[in-house]
Amino acid sequence: MERFFTAEYAWVWALALAAALFFPVRQLLWALYVRRAERDGNEDKARRRALRKRAAVTSALLCFVFSMFYAFNLLQGR
Numbered sequence: 310m311e312r313f314f315t316a317e318y319a320w321v322w323a324l325a326l327a328a329a330l331f332f333p334v335r336q337l338l339w340a341l342y343v344r345r346a347e348r349d350g351n352e353d354k355a356r357r358r359a360l361r362k363r364a365a366v367t368s369a370l371l372c373f374v375f376s377m378f379y380a381f382n383l384l385q386g387r
Contacts, residue, residue: 319384326376327369335361335368 312318342360346352 314384316381316384319380322384323373323376323380326380327372330372330376331368334372335364338368339364 313321339361342364343352343357346356346360
């Protein structure tokens with residue numbers, strides 16, 4: 310079991326962490342985007358769909374980069 314916690318499996322841990330973080334971060338970003346659109350007064354169904362896609366792309370990039378740094382820093386010394 311200890312072999313799974315080595316630097317060889319850092320990519321696996323990074324992908325697992327990114328997948329676990331993706332949905333909550335996407336929801337948080339989407340809520341922030343929609344609130345800003347409501348405040349500005351340009352919010353409708355088409356705009357909400359566009360904001361959800363934007364939140365998904367931003368969330369995927371953010372979660373992947375964060376999880377890579379975290380996993381590689383965590384497993385670097387092992």
